[in-house]
Amino acid sequence: MVELEHTRELMKSMGLTTAAELLDARLEDASHRELTYLDFLGELLDTEHQERRRRSEETRIKLSRLPNRKTLEEFDFSFQPSIDPRKIKELSTLAFAARNENVVFLGPPGVGKTHLAVGLAMQALRNGMTVYFVTLPQFIADLRKASIQGRLERRWRVYLRPDILIVDEVGYMQLDRESAELLFRLICSRYETGSIILTSNKRFSEWGELMSDTVIATATLDRLLHHAHVINIRGETYRLKDRLKIGVQMVPPADIPALEKPAKE
Known part of the structure:
Protein backbone atom coordinates (compact mmCIF):
# COMPACT_ATOMS: atom_id res chain seq x y z
CA MET A 1 0.00 0.00 0.00
CA VAL A 2 2.91 2.35 0.80
CA GLU A 3 4.42 1.63 -2.61
CA LEU A 4 1.07 2.34 -4.27
CA GLU A 5 0.69 5.71 -2.55
CA HIS A 6 4.29 6.58 -3.37
CA THR A 7 3.69 5.74 -7.03
CA ARG A 8 0.51 7.82 -7.07
CA GLU A 9 2.32 10.82 -5.59
CA LEU A 10 5.11 10.46 -8.13
CA MET A 11 2.55 10.48 -10.94
CA LYS A 12 0.92 13.62 -9.56
CA SER A 13 4.28 15.37 -9.21
CA MET A 14 4.99 14.55 -12.87
CA GLY A 15 1.63 15.97 -13.96
CA LEU A 16 0.09 12.56 -14.68
CA THR A 17 -3.07 13.43 -12.77
CA THR A 18 -5.47 11.25 -14.77
CA ALA A 19 -3.20 8.23 -14.50
CA ALA A 20 -2.86 8.82 -10.75
CA GLU A 21 -6.64 8.98 -10.31
CA LEU A 22 -7.18 5.78 -12.29
CA LEU A 23 -4.25 3.80 -10.87
CA ASP A 24 -6.27 1.65 -8.44
CA ALA A 25 -8.97 0.79 -10.96
CA ARG A 26 -6.49 0.03 -13.72
CA LEU A 27 -4.39 -2.20 -11.44
CA GLU A 28 -7.46 -4.23 -10.56
CA ASP A 29 -8.50 -4.43 -14.21
CA ALA A 30 -5.00 -5.49 -15.24
CA SER A 31 -5.05 -8.25 -12.62
CA HIS A 32 -8.35 -9.65 -13.90
CA ARG A 33 -7.20 -9.50 -17.51
CA SER A 56 -6.19 20.94 -24.59
CA GLU A 57 -8.91 20.92 -27.26
CA GLU A 58 -11.50 22.23 -24.82
CA THR A 59 -9.18 25.07 -23.79
CA ARG A 60 -8.44 26.00 -27.39
CA ILE A 61 -12.16 25.97 -28.23
CA LYS A 62 -12.86 28.40 -25.39
CA LEU A 63 -9.99 30.67 -26.39
CA SER A 64 -11.11 30.65 -30.03
CA ARG A 65 -14.25 32.70 -29.22
CA LEU A 66 -16.31 30.66 -31.70
CA PRO A 67 -20.01 31.65 -31.58
CA ASN A 68 -21.03 27.96 -31.53
CA ARG A 69 -19.62 24.46 -32.02
CA LYS A 70 -21.29 23.51 -35.28
CA THR A 71 -19.42 20.89 -37.31
CA LEU A 72 -19.17 20.17 -41.02
CA GLU A 73 -21.02 16.91 -40.40
CA GLU A 74 -24.07 18.92 -39.32
CA PHE A 75 -24.21 21.00 -42.51
CA ASP A 76 -27.10 20.13 -44.85
CA PHE A 77 -25.47 20.15 -48.29
CA SER A 78 -28.71 18.99 -49.91
CA PHE A 79 -30.27 22.35 -49.01
CA GLN A 80 -27.45 24.29 -50.68
CA PRO A 81 -26.78 22.55 -54.03
CA SER A 82 -24.56 25.46 -55.14
CA ILE A 83 -21.88 24.13 -52.76
CA ASP A 84 -19.70 21.26 -53.95
CA PRO A 85 -19.31 18.93 -50.92
CA ARG A 86 -16.07 17.62 -52.40
CA LYS A 87 -14.55 21.09 -52.14
CA ILE A 88 -15.50 21.39 -48.48
CA LYS A 89 -14.17 17.88 -47.83
CA GLU A 90 -10.89 18.92 -49.42
CA LEU A 91 -10.73 22.01 -47.20
CA SER A 92 -11.47 19.86 -44.14
CA THR A 93 -8.09 18.15 -44.62
CA LEU A 94 -6.63 21.51 -43.50
CA ALA A 95 -3.99 21.42 -46.21
CA PHE A 96 -4.90 25.05 -46.94
CA ALA A 97 -3.89 26.02 -43.40
CA ALA A 98 -0.61 24.12 -43.67
CA ARG A 99 0.13 26.20 -46.78
CA ASN A 100 -1.05 29.47 -45.13
CA GLU A 101 -3.82 29.85 -47.71
CA ASN A 102 -7.14 31.62 -47.22
CA VAL A 103 -10.76 30.56 -47.57
CA VAL A 104 -13.46 33.06 -48.58
CA PHE A 105 -17.16 32.28 -48.30
CA LEU A 106 -19.36 34.64 -50.33
CA GLY A 107 -23.13 34.82 -50.40
CA PRO A 108 -26.25 36.55 -49.08
CA PRO A 109 -27.16 36.42 -45.38
CA GLY A 110 -28.23 33.10 -43.95
CA VAL A 111 -26.88 30.68 -46.57
CA GLY A 112 -24.44 28.92 -44.20
CA LYS A 113 -21.21 30.88 -44.56
CA THR A 114 -20.53 31.15 -40.84
CA HIS A 115 -21.55 27.52 -40.22
CA LEU A 116 -18.97 26.32 -42.75
CA ALA A 117 -16.31 28.64 -41.33
CA VAL A 118 -16.96 27.37 -37.80
CA GLY A 119 -17.04 23.78 -39.06
CA LEU A 120 -13.56 24.16 -40.54
CA ALA A 121 -12.42 25.78 -37.30
CA MET A 122 -13.73 22.85 -35.23
CA GLN A 123 -11.87 20.46 -37.54
CA ALA A 124 -8.69 22.47 -37.02
CA LEU A 125 -9.12 22.52 -33.25
CA ARG A 126 -9.56 18.74 -33.21
CA ASN A 127 -6.22 18.50 -34.99
CA GLY A 128 -4.33 20.56 -32.45
CA MET A 129 -4.39 23.90 -34.28
CA THR A 130 -5.24 27.31 -32.83
CA VAL A 131 -8.17 29.42 -34.05
CA TYR A 132 -9.58 32.85 -33.28
CA PHE A 133 -13.02 34.11 -34.36
CA VAL A 134 -14.04 37.75 -34.70
CA THR A 135 -16.61 39.70 -36.66
CA LEU A 136 -15.28 42.65 -38.63
CA PRO A 137 -17.18 45.20 -36.47
CA GLN A 138 -15.75 43.57 -33.31
CA PHE A 139 -12.23 43.63 -34.76
CA ILE A 140 -12.41 47.32 -35.64
CA ALA A 141 -13.94 48.30 -32.28
CA ASP A 142 -11.33 46.26 -30.42
CA LEU A 143 -8.34 47.83 -32.17
CA ARG A 144 -9.74 51.34 -31.93
CA LYS A 145 -10.15 50.86 -28.17
CA ALA A 146 -6.62 49.44 -27.94
CA SER A 147 -5.26 52.43 -29.84
CA ILE A 148 -6.91 54.86 -27.42
CA GLN A 149 -5.45 52.91 -24.48
CA GLY A 150 -1.97 52.87 -26.01
CA ARG A 151 -1.75 49.10 -26.43
CA LEU A 152 -2.47 48.73 -30.13
CA GLU A 153 0.70 46.84 -31.05
CA ARG A 154 0.25 44.34 -28.24
CA ARG A 155 -3.38 43.76 -29.20
CA TRP A 156 -2.38 42.99 -32.80
CA ARG A 157 -0.74 39.78 -31.59
CA VAL A 158 -4.17 38.33 -30.80
CA TYR A 159 -4.98 38.42 -34.51
CA LEU A 160 -1.56 37.38 -35.81
CA ARG A 161 -0.83 34.46 -33.48
CA PRO A 162 -3.50 31.82 -34.34
CA ASP A 163 -3.04 29.28 -37.12
CA ILE A 164 -6.46 30.25 -38.51
CA LEU A 165 -8.18 33.62 -38.06
CA ILE A 166 -11.89 33.80 -38.91
CA VAL A 167 -13.16 37.25 -39.92
CA ASP A 168 -16.96 37.10 -40.10
CA GLU A 169 -19.60 39.54 -41.38
CA VAL A 170 -17.48 41.53 -43.82
CA GLY A 171 -19.82 43.79 -45.74
CA TYR A 172 -22.49 44.56 -43.18
CA MET A 173 -21.04 47.95 -42.29
CA GLN A 174 -19.54 50.71 -44.40
CA LEU A 175 -15.89 51.23 -43.54
CA ASP A 176 -14.36 54.66 -43.07
CA ARG A 177 -10.72 55.30 -43.98
CA GLU A 178 -9.34 54.24 -40.60
CA SER A 179 -11.38 51.01 -40.54
CA ALA A 180 -10.41 50.16 -44.11
CA GLU A 181 -6.74 50.63 -43.24
CA LEU A 182 -7.09 48.30 -40.23
CA LEU A 183 -8.57 45.57 -42.43
CA PHE A 184 -5.85 46.12 -45.03
CA ARG A 185 -3.14 45.87 -42.37
CA LEU A 186 -4.67 42.66 -41.03
CA ILE A 187 -4.70 41.00 -44.45
CA CYS A 188 -1.14 42.16 -45.13
CA SER A 189 0.16 41.02 -41.74
CA ARG A 190 -1.13 37.48 -42.19
CA TYR A 191 -0.25 37.27 -45.89
CA GLU A 192 1.62 33.98 -46.46
CA THR A 193 2.19 33.61 -42.69
CA GLY A 194 -1.24 32.47 -41.45
CA SER A 195 -4.61 31.46 -42.85
CA ILE A 196 -7.74 33.60 -42.87
CA ILE A 197 -11.28 32.31 -43.26
CA LEU A 198 -13.43 35.27 -44.28
CA THR A 199 -17.18 35.48 -44.84
CA SER A 200 -18.82 38.29 -46.79
CA ASN A 201 -22.14 39.20 -48.33
CA LYS A 202 -20.43 41.52 -50.83
CA ARG A 203 -19.11 40.65 -54.27
CA PHE A 204 -15.47 41.59 -54.80
CA SER A 205 -16.58 44.25 -57.28
CA GLU A 206 -18.36 45.99 -54.36
CA TRP A 207 -15.34 46.16 -52.07
CA GLY A 208 -14.25 49.55 -53.39
CA GLU A 209 -17.50 51.03 -52.15
CA LEU A 210 -17.38 48.94 -48.95
CA MET A 211 -13.93 50.23 -48.02
CA SER A 212 -14.58 53.77 -49.28
CA ASP A 213 -11.35 53.60 -51.28
CA THR A 214 -10.83 51.64 -54.48
CA VAL A 215 -7.03 51.63 -54.15
CA ILE A 216 -7.08 50.14 -50.63
CA ALA A 217 -9.77 47.64 -51.66
CA THR A 218 -7.73 46.49 -54.66
CA ALA A 219 -4.58 46.07 -52.57
CA THR A 220 -6.51 44.20 -49.89
CA LEU A 221 -8.11 41.80 -52.35
CA ASP A 222 -4.80 41.27 -54.13
CA ARG A 223 -3.26 39.81 -50.97
CA LEU A 224 -6.40 38.09 -49.69
CA LEU A 225 -7.05 36.23 -52.95
CA HIS A 226 -3.48 35.47 -54.03
CA HIS A 227 -3.60 32.11 -52.24
CA ALA A 228 -7.31 31.61 -51.64
CA HIS A 229 -10.17 29.18 -52.09
CA VAL A 230 -13.37 31.08 -52.91
CA ILE A 231 -16.72 29.41 -52.21
CA ASN A 232 -19.66 31.29 -53.74
CA ILE A 233 -22.94 30.24 -52.14
CA ARG A 234 -26.31 30.89 -53.72
CA GLY A 235 -29.70 29.73 -52.46
CA GLU A 236 -32.32 30.06 -49.76
CA THR A 237 -31.53 31.07 -46.20
CA TYR A 238 -29.98 28.13 -44.39
CA ARG A 239 -31.13 29.30 -40.96
CA LEU A 240 -34.79 28.91 -41.93
CA LYS A 241 -34.41 25.68 -43.91
CA ASP A 242 -36.44 23.59 -41.46
CA ARG A 243 -39.30 26.10 -41.52
CA LEU A 244 -39.21 26.20 -45.30
CA LYS A 245 -39.28 22.41 -45.51
CA ILE A 246 -42.55 22.25 -43.60
CA GLY A 247 -44.08 25.02 -45.67
CA VAL A 248 -43.94 27.92 -43.23
CA GLN A 249 -44.18 31.14 -45.22
CA MET A 250 -41.47 33.74 -44.79
CA VAL A 251 -43.54 36.63 -46.19
CA PRO A 252 -47.12 37.70 -45.67
CA PRO A 253 -49.59 36.11 -48.10
CA ALA A 254 -50.26 38.08 -51.26
CA ASP A 255 -54.00 38.28 -50.66
CA ILE A 256 -53.83 40.66 -47.70
CA PRO A 257 -56.32 43.38 -48.58
CA ALA A 258 -54.81 46.75 -49.31
CA LEU A 259 -55.56 49.64 -47.01
CA GLU A 260 -58.37 51.80 -48.28
CA LYS A 261 -57.31 55.19 -49.50
CA PRO A 262 -58.71 58.04 -47.47
CA ALA A 263 -61.63 59.74 -49.15
CA LYS A 264 -60.87 63.07 -50.75
CA GLU A 265 -62.38 66.02 -49.01
Whole structure:
Protein backbone atom coordinates (compact mmCIF):
# COMPACT_ATOMS: atom_id res chain seq x y z
CA MET A 1 0.00 0.00 0.00
CA VAL A 2 2.91 2.35 0.80
CA GLU A 3 4.42 1.63 -2.61
CA LEU A 4 1.07 2.34 -4.27
CA GLU A 5 0.69 5.71 -2.55
CA HIS A 6 4.29 6.58 -3.37
CA THR A 7 3.69 5.74 -7.03
CA ARG A 8 0.51 7.82 -7.07
CA GLU A 9 2.32 10.82 -5.59
CA LEU A 10 5.11 10.46 -8.13
CA MET A 11 2.55 10.48 -10.94
CA LYS A 12 0.92 13.62 -9.56
CA SER A 13 4.28 15.37 -9.21
CA MET A 14 4.99 14.55 -12.87
CA GLY A 15 1.63 15.97 -13.96
CA LEU A 16 0.09 12.56 -14.68
CA THR A 17 -3.07 13.43 -12.77
CA THR A 18 -5.47 11.25 -14.77
CA ALA A 19 -3.20 8.23 -14.50
CA ALA A 20 -2.86 8.82 -10.75
CA GLU A 21 -6.64 8.98 -10.31
CA LEU A 22 -7.18 5.78 -12.29
CA LEU A 23 -4.25 3.80 -10.87
CA ASP A 24 -6.27 1.65 -8.44
CA ALA A 25 -8.97 0.79 -10.96
CA ARG A 26 -6.49 0.03 -13.72
CA LEU A 27 -4.39 -2.20 -11.44
CA GLU A 28 -7.46 -4.23 -10.56
CA ASP A 29 -8.50 -4.43 -14.21
CA ALA A 30 -5.00 -5.49 -15.24
CA SER A 31 -5.05 -8.25 -12.62
CA HIS A 32 -8.35 -9.65 -13.90
CA ARG A 33 -7.20 -9.50 -17.51
CA GLU A 34 -3.72 -10.78 -16.70
CA LEU A 35 -2.04 -7.95 -18.58
CA THR A 36 1.72 -7.77 -18.92
CA TYR A 37 3.50 -4.89 -17.19
CA LEU A 38 4.09 -3.29 -20.57
CA ASP A 39 0.42 -3.56 -21.65
CA PHE A 40 -0.75 -2.14 -18.31
CA LEU A 41 1.65 0.79 -18.53
CA GLY A 42 0.78 1.42 -22.18
CA GLU A 43 -2.98 1.54 -21.50
CA LEU A 44 -2.54 3.80 -18.48
CA LEU A 45 -0.34 6.27 -20.35
CA ASP A 46 -2.66 6.20 -23.37
CA THR A 47 -5.58 7.20 -21.13
CA GLU A 48 -3.50 10.06 -19.73
CA HIS A 49 -2.59 11.16 -23.26
CA GLN A 50 -6.20 11.11 -24.48
CA GLU A 51 -7.39 13.13 -21.49
CA ARG A 52 -4.65 15.72 -22.03
CA ARG A 53 -5.70 16.06 -25.67
CA ARG A 54 -9.33 16.48 -24.63
CA ARG A 55 -8.47 19.19 -22.11
CA SER A 56 -6.19 20.94 -24.59
CA GLU A 57 -8.91 20.92 -27.26
CA GLU A 58 -11.50 22.23 -24.82
CA THR A 59 -9.18 25.07 -23.79
CA ARG A 60 -8.44 26.00 -27.39
CA ILE A 61 -12.16 25.97 -28.23
CA LYS A 62 -12.86 28.40 -25.39
CA LEU A 63 -9.99 30.67 -26.39
CA SER A 64 -11.11 30.65 -30.03
CA ARG A 65 -14.25 32.70 -29.22
CA LEU A 66 -16.31 30.66 -31.70
CA PRO A 67 -20.01 31.65 -31.58
CA ASN A 68 -21.03 27.96 -31.53
CA ARG A 69 -19.62 24.46 -32.02
CA LYS A 70 -21.29 23.51 -35.28
CA THR A 71 -19.42 20.89 -37.31
CA LEU A 72 -19.17 20.17 -41.02
CA GLU A 73 -21.02 16.91 -40.40
CA GLU A 74 -24.07 18.92 -39.32
CA PHE A 75 -24.21 21.00 -42.51
CA ASP A 76 -27.10 20.13 -44.85
CA PHE A 77 -25.47 20.15 -48.29
CA SER A 78 -28.71 18.99 -49.91
CA PHE A 79 -30.27 22.35 -49.01
CA GLN A 80 -27.45 24.29 -50.68
CA PRO A 81 -26.78 22.55 -54.03
CA SER A 82 -24.56 25.46 -55.14
CA ILE A 83 -21.88 24.13 -52.76
CA ASP A 84 -19.70 21.26 -53.95
CA PRO A 85 -19.31 18.93 -50.92
CA ARG A 86 -16.07 17.62 -52.40
CA LYS A 87 -14.55 21.09 -52.14
CA ILE A 88 -15.50 21.39 -48.48
CA LYS A 89 -14.17 17.88 -47.83
CA GLU A 90 -10.89 18.92 -49.42
CA LEU A 91 -10.73 22.01 -47.20
CA SER A 92 -11.47 19.86 -44.14
CA THR A 93 -8.09 18.15 -44.62
CA LEU A 94 -6.63 21.51 -43.50
CA ALA A 95 -3.99 21.42 -46.21
CA PHE A 96 -4.90 25.05 -46.94
CA ALA A 97 -3.89 26.02 -43.40
CA ALA A 98 -0.61 24.12 -43.67
CA ARG A 99 0.13 26.20 -46.78
CA ASN A 100 -1.05 29.47 -45.13
CA GLU A 101 -3.82 29.85 -47.71
CA ASN A 102 -7.14 31.62 -47.22
CA VAL A 103 -10.76 30.56 -47.57
CA VAL A 104 -13.46 33.06 -48.58
CA PHE A 105 -17.16 32.28 -48.30
CA LEU A 106 -19.36 34.64 -50.33
CA GLY A 107 -23.13 34.82 -50.40
CA PRO A 108 -26.25 36.55 -49.08
CA PRO A 109 -27.16 36.42 -45.38
CA GLY A 110 -28.23 33.10 -43.95
CA VAL A 111 -26.88 30.68 -46.57
CA GLY A 112 -24.44 28.92 -44.20
CA LYS A 113 -21.21 30.88 -44.56
CA THR A 114 -20.53 31.15 -40.84
CA HIS A 115 -21.55 27.52 -40.22
CA LEU A 116 -18.97 26.32 -42.75
CA ALA A 117 -16.31 28.64 -41.33
CA VAL A 118 -16.96 27.37 -37.80
CA GLY A 119 -17.04 23.78 -39.06
CA LEU A 120 -13.56 24.16 -40.54
CA ALA A 121 -12.42 25.78 -37.30
CA MET A 122 -13.73 22.85 -35.23
CA GLN A 123 -11.87 20.46 -37.54
CA ALA A 124 -8.69 22.47 -37.02
CA LEU A 125 -9.12 22.52 -33.25
CA ARG A 126 -9.56 18.74 -33.21
CA ASN A 127 -6.22 18.50 -34.99
CA GLY A 128 -4.33 20.56 -32.45
CA MET A 129 -4.39 23.90 -34.28
CA THR A 130 -5.24 27.31 -32.83
CA VAL A 131 -8.17 29.42 -34.05
CA TYR A 132 -9.58 32.85 -33.28
CA PHE A 133 -13.02 34.11 -34.36
CA VAL A 134 -14.04 37.75 -34.70
CA THR A 135 -16.61 39.70 -36.66
CA LEU A 136 -15.28 42.65 -38.63
CA PRO A 137 -17.18 45.20 -36.47
CA GLN A 138 -15.75 43.57 -33.31
CA PHE A 139 -12.23 43.63 -34.76
CA ILE A 140 -12.41 47.32 -35.64
CA ALA A 141 -13.94 48.30 -32.28
CA ASP A 142 -11.33 46.26 -30.42
CA LEU A 143 -8.34 47.83 -32.17
CA ARG A 144 -9.74 51.34 -31.93
CA LYS A 145 -10.15 50.86 -28.17
CA ALA A 146 -6.62 49.44 -27.94
CA SER A 147 -5.26 52.43 -29.84
CA ILE A 148 -6.91 54.86 -27.42
CA GLN A 149 -5.45 52.91 -24.48
CA GLY A 150 -1.97 52.87 -26.01
CA ARG A 151 -1.75 49.10 -26.43
CA LEU A 152 -2.47 48.73 -30.13
CA GLU A 153 0.70 46.84 -31.05
CA ARG A 154 0.25 44.34 -28.24
CA ARG A 155 -3.38 43.76 -29.20
CA TRP A 156 -2.38 42.99 -32.80
CA ARG A 157 -0.74 39.78 -31.59
CA VAL A 158 -4.17 38.33 -30.80
CA TYR A 159 -4.98 38.42 -34.51
CA LEU A 160 -1.56 37.38 -35.81
CA ARG A 161 -0.83 34.46 -33.48
CA PRO A 162 -3.50 31.82 -34.34
CA ASP A 163 -3.04 29.28 -37.12
CA ILE A 164 -6.46 30.25 -38.51
CA LEU A 165 -8.18 33.62 -38.06
CA ILE A 166 -11.89 33.80 -38.91
CA VAL A 167 -13.16 37.25 -39.92
CA ASP A 168 -16.96 37.10 -40.10
CA GLU A 169 -19.60 39.54 -41.38
CA VAL A 170 -17.48 41.53 -43.82
CA GLY A 171 -19.82 43.79 -45.74
CA TYR A 172 -22.49 44.56 -43.18
CA MET A 173 -21.04 47.95 -42.29
CA GLN A 174 -19.54 50.71 -44.40
CA LEU A 175 -15.89 51.23 -43.54
CA ASP A 176 -14.36 54.66 -43.07
CA ARG A 177 -10.72 55.30 -43.98
CA GLU A 178 -9.34 54.24 -40.60
CA SER A 179 -11.38 51.01 -40.54
CA ALA A 180 -10.41 50.16 -44.11
CA GLU A 181 -6.74 50.63 -43.24
CA LEU A 182 -7.09 48.30 -40.23
CA LEU A 183 -8.57 45.57 -42.43
CA PHE A 184 -5.85 46.12 -45.03
CA ARG A 185 -3.14 45.87 -42.37
CA LEU A 186 -4.67 42.66 -41.03
CA ILE A 187 -4.70 41.00 -44.45
CA CYS A 188 -1.14 42.16 -45.13
CA SER A 189 0.16 41.02 -41.74
CA ARG A 190 -1.13 37.48 -42.19
CA TYR A 191 -0.25 37.27 -45.89
CA GLU A 192 1.62 33.98 -46.46
CA THR A 193 2.19 33.61 -42.69
CA GLY A 194 -1.24 32.47 -41.45
CA SER A 195 -4.61 31.46 -42.85
CA ILE A 196 -7.74 33.60 -42.87
CA ILE A 197 -11.28 32.31 -43.26
CA LEU A 198 -13.43 35.27 -44.28
CA THR A 199 -17.18 35.48 -44.84
CA SER A 200 -18.82 38.29 -46.79
CA ASN A 201 -22.14 39.20 -48.33
CA LYS A 202 -20.43 41.52 -50.83
CA ARG A 203 -19.11 40.65 -54.27
CA PHE A 204 -15.47 41.59 -54.80
CA SER A 205 -16.58 44.25 -57.28
CA GLU A 206 -18.36 45.99 -54.36
CA TRP A 207 -15.34 46.16 -52.07
CA GLY A 208 -14.25 49.55 -53.39
CA GLU A 209 -17.50 51.03 -52.15
CA LEU A 210 -17.38 48.94 -48.95
CA MET A 211 -13.93 50.23 -48.02
CA SER A 212 -14.58 53.77 -49.28
CA ASP A 213 -11.35 53.60 -51.28
CA THR A 214 -10.83 51.64 -54.48
CA VAL A 215 -7.03 51.63 -54.15
CA ILE A 216 -7.08 50.14 -50.63
CA ALA A 217 -9.77 47.64 -51.66
CA THR A 218 -7.73 46.49 -54.66
CA ALA A 219 -4.58 46.07 -52.57
CA THR A 220 -6.51 44.20 -49.89
CA LEU A 221 -8.11 41.80 -52.35
CA ASP A 222 -4.80 41.27 -54.13
CA ARG A 223 -3.26 39.81 -50.97
CA LEU A 224 -6.40 38.09 -49.69
CA LEU A 225 -7.05 36.23 -52.95
CA HIS A 226 -3.48 35.47 -54.03
CA HIS A 227 -3.60 32.11 -52.24
CA ALA A 228 -7.31 31.61 -51.64
CA HIS A 229 -10.17 29.18 -52.09
CA VAL A 230 -13.37 31.08 -52.91
CA ILE A 231 -16.72 29.41 -52.21
CA ASN A 232 -19.66 31.29 -53.74
CA ILE A 233 -22.94 30.24 -52.14
CA ARG A 234 -26.31 30.89 -53.72
CA GLY A 235 -29.70 29.73 -52.46
CA GLU A 236 -32.32 30.06 -49.76
CA THR A 237 -31.53 31.07 -46.20
CA TYR A 238 -29.98 28.13 -44.39
CA ARG A 239 -31.13 29.30 -40.96
CA LEU A 240 -34.79 28.91 -41.93
CA LYS A 241 -34.41 25.68 -43.91
CA ASP A 242 -36.44 23.59 -41.46
CA ARG A 243 -39.30 26.10 -41.52
CA LEU A 244 -39.21 26.20 -45.30
CA LYS A 245 -39.28 22.41 -45.51
CA ILE A 246 -42.55 22.25 -43.60
CA GLY A 247 -44.08 25.02 -45.67
CA VAL A 248 -43.94 27.92 -43.23
CA GLN A 249 -44.18 31.14 -45.22
CA MET A 250 -41.47 33.74 -44.79
CA VAL A 251 -43.54 36.63 -46.19
CA PRO A 252 -47.12 37.70 -45.67
CA PRO A 253 -49.59 36.11 -48.10
CA ALA A 254 -50.26 38.08 -51.26
CA ASP A 255 -54.00 38.28 -50.66
CA ILE A 256 -53.83 40.66 -47.70
CA PRO A 257 -56.32 43.38 -48.58
CA ALA A 258 -54.81 46.75 -49.31
CA LEU A 259 -55.56 49.64 -47.01
CA GLU A 260 -58.37 51.80 -48.28
CA LYS A 261 -57.31 55.19 -49.50
CA PRO A 262 -58.71 58.04 -47.47
CA ALA A 263 -61.63 59.74 -49.15
CA LYS A 264 -60.87 63.07 -50.75
CA GLU A 265 -62.38 66.02 -49.01
